[in-house]
Amino acid sequence: MIExxxxxxxxxxxxxVDGLSFNVRPGMVTGFLGPNGAGxxxxxxxxxxLDEPDRGEVTIDGRRYxxxxxPLYRVGALLDATxxxxxxxxxxxxxxxxxxxxxxxxxxxxxxxxxxxxxVASKHVGGFSLGMKQRLGIAAALLGEPQVLMFxxxxxxLDPQGVRWVRGLFRSLAxxxxxxxxxxxxxxxxAQTADHLVVIGRGRLIAxxxxxEFVEAGSAGRILVRTPYGGDLARLLVxxxxxxxxxxxxxxxxxxxxxxxxxxIGDVAAAHGLAIHELRADRASLEEAFMELxxxxxxxxxxxxxxxxxxxxxxxxxxxxxx
Amino acid sequence: MSIATPSEATGxxxxxxxxxxxxxxxxxxxxxxxxxxxxxxxxxxxKFRSVQSTYWAVVCAAVxxxxxxxxxxxxxxxxxxxxxxxxxxxxxxxxxxxxxxEFSQLVMGVLGVLVISSEYASGLIRATIAATPQRRAVLAxxxxxxxxFTLLCGEILAFAAFFPVQxxxxxxxxxxxxxxxxxxxxxxxxxxxxxVLALIGLAFGVxxxxxxxxxxxxxxxxxxxxxVVSAFPAPWGDRIGQFLPTDCLGQLIxxxxxxxxxxxxxxxxxxxxxxxxLLALAHYVLRKRDA
Numbered sequence: 001m002i003e004x005x006x007x008x009x010x011x012x013x014x015x016x017v018d019g020l021s022f023n024v025r026p027g028m029v030t031g032f033l034g035p036n037g038a039g040x041x042x043x044x045x046x047x048x049x050l051d052e053p054d055r056g057e058v059t060i061d062g063r064r065y066x067x068x069x070x071p072l073y074r075v076g077a078l079l080d081a082t083x084x085x086x087x088x089x090x091x092x093x094x095x096x097x098x099x100x101x102x103x104x105x106x107x108x109x110x111x112x113x114x115x116x117x118x119x120v121a122s123k124h125v126g127g128f129s130l131g132m133k134q135r136l137g138i139a140a141a142l143l144g145e146p147q148v149l150m151f152x153x154x155x156x157x158l159d160p161q162g163v164r165w166v167r168g169l170f171r172s173l174a175x176x177x178x179x180x181x182x183x184x185x186x187x188x189x190x191a192q193t194a195d196h197l198v199v200i201g202r203g204r205l206i207a208x209x210x211x212x213e214f215v216e217a218g219s220a221g222r223i224l225v226r227t228p229y230g231g232d233l234a235r236l237l238v239x240x241x242x243x244x245x246x247x248x249x250x251x252x253x254x255x256x257x258x259x260x261x262x263x264x265i266g267d268v269a270a271a272h273g274l275a276i277h278e279l280r281a282d283r284a285s286l287e288e289a290f291m292e293l294x295x296x297x298x299x300x301x302x303x304x305x306x307x308x309x310x311x312x313x314x315x316x317x318x319x320x321x322x323x
Numbered sequence: 324m325s326i327a328t329p330s331e332a333t334g335x336x337x338x339x340x341x342x343x344x345x346x347x348x349x350x351x352x353x354x355x356x357x358x359x360x361x362x363x364x365x366x367x368x369x370k371f372r373s374v375q376s377t378y379w380a381v382v383c384a385a386v387x388x389x390x391x392x393x394x395x396x397x398x399x400x401x402x403x404x405x406x407x408x409x410x411x412x413x414x415x416x417x418x419x420x421x422x423x424x425e426f427s428q429l430v431m432g433v434l435g436v437l438v439i440s441s442e443y444a445s446g447l448i449r450a451t452i453a454a455t456p457q458r459r460a461v462l463a464x465x466x467x468x469x470x471x472f473t474l475l476c477g478e479i480l481a482f483a484a485f486f487p488v489q490x491x492x493x494x495x496x497x498x499x500x501x502x503x504x505x506x507x508x509x510x511x512x513x514x515x516x517x518x519v520l521a522l523i524g525l526a527f528g529v530x531x532x533x534x535x536x537x538x539x540x541x542x543x544x545x546x547x548x549x550x551v552v553s554a555f556p557a558p559w560g561d562r563i564g565q566f567l568p569t570d571c572l573g574q575l576i577x578x579x580x581x582x583x584x585x586x587x588x589x590x591x592x593x594x595x596x597x598x599x600x601l602l603a604l605a606h607y608v609l610r611k612r613d614a
Contacts, residue, residue, distance in 0.1 A: 048449075049452075049453075050452060071456060072454050083445055083447050085374060087375055088370070092373030093373075097450065100362055100363055
């Protein structure tokens with residue numbers, strides 16, 4: 001459990017983190033989301049005791065990070081995969097970290113095996129691709145088999161197999177009861193990995209919620225109707241008080257309707273004998289929801305005020321399309 | 324011998340101090356607490372020996388250190404008949420053994436800088452500090468590791484430079500033996516001074532965090548400043564100059580001490596004071612600063 005209580009951090013004139021509070025719970029993957037420059041990395045550095053908060057407190061299992069004598073057994077972190085000495089071998093890099101925490105030698109070979117770098121373990125890290133460096137960074141985080149794990153943008157540079165592997169890894173770590181915090185600026189990525197989302201923008205908390213609730217809040221009750229009688233139906237629905245717009249899609253017109261329920265649209269169409277070929281809630285892509293919620297902190301308040309009329313959206317399906 | 328005592332005191336002082344700090348936390352570490360500082364030392368050693376620059380540095384330090392002295396001695400010997408009759412001729416066979424050491428001083432300084440600045444340049448410092456939040460223990464481990472390594476290298480080089488030069492000078496009867504007055508002192512100090520420069524480099528590396536700037540600082544202190552200070556109007560050139568590391572070194576490796584400089588014991592104290600003061604400052608800064 002990571003607890004962040006009312007934390008602020010200023011660099012020079014810029015307020016990087018501003019009164020941020022949230023908890024990261026064990027047993028699930030928590031996605032840490034925000035646009036670039038939102039304060040994700042700063043927050044992670046403060047969790048690791050690298051940067052000192054100006055205000056507030058960060059604790060891991062009730063303790064400040066700097067109290068840990070051998071922190072790799074408690075917290076594993078990947079901050080920046082490229083932060084390695086290019087002239088050093090992968091094995092030497094891991095051995096020095098392992099040794100500093102008094103680990104036995106076998107752990108280095110075990111994590112190299114786990115991330116699939118055994119064959120290149122004695123090669124210079126400078127020749128590694130970004131994806132291989134990500135694997136090395138993940139290996140370093142896993143060294144002490146810690147209960148708490150943090151990964152800053154771990155998917156960058158990974159190939160599709162690597163992405164799938166890393167998702168499975170995070171899920172299995174969470175399934176073992178560990179606390180897993182994964183940052184990303186790509187919401188679609190998080191939707192397939194995370195159970196819970198912490199969204200920040202401009203250093204402030206925007207949302208601390210389950211993935212499904214987050215998508216719901218972002219989709220805001222848009223309904224898509226496909227019918228060959230688009231013009232007629234549109235006129236009838238506007239008379240019902242709905243907002244209707246033509247969506248350029250398919251050979252038959254697709255209407256996007258807000259302001260009435262799906263049931264009402266079906267009833268109206270049936271009453272006037274208009275055939276409908278498709279009627280469904282607009283499963284807003286997570287990216288759109290994310291953009292909407294993070295663009296301005298102010299905008300979030302407006303959208304959170306809407307009642308959640310959208311259906312519960314299956315996160316997998318929502319992102320399956322656009323990808 | 325007076326050299327051995329203070330040098331050991333410096334080395335052990337950094338080590339035992341760090342050990343005490345590393346273990347005074349409120350929570351006992353997992354596993355045995357006694358091995359803690361040794362673990363950090365081993366981790367630093369793994370990092371140090373696993374990059375090629377270490378080996379290049381040793382080669383770059385070794386070759387000129389030994390060769391330059393030999394070349395100069397050969398030169399002096401072949402012209403000995405002319406030179407020795409000159410009324411102003413003075414040849415310090417002791418100090419000449421270490422004529423090639425200027426370059427190795429710079430190399431060792433760079434090696435000390437790189438121990439920390441390479442971590443700042445790559446960002447590895449964050450992984451290091453996240454693995455060991457006791458930052459001063461990290462710096463203490465780096466200090467002991469690079470200090471011990473460069474001391475060992477330095478002493479080997481100093482002896483390796485001394486004997487060939489003396490063998491050459493024996494040919495004209497001007498050679499010394501290690502038992503000659505001051506010879507052992509000079510050899511030990513010449514080697515020790517390489518470790519001093521490595522530690523000055525380490526301290527500048529922590530303070531400045533950038534490889535190039537830190538190397539500039541070492542270079543400036545050791546090679547530029549003496550020239551600048553000697554240009555000061557009398558008597559300030561000598562008054563300030565006697566506190567420069569190069570002057571103090573010269574005092575300790577020469578056969579005859581210079582009248583204008585500090586006494587030999589004080590020269591040694593000043594040489595030791597440079598890394599001690601700079602590292603103390605580095606410890607303070609490292610603890611306060613965001614990583």
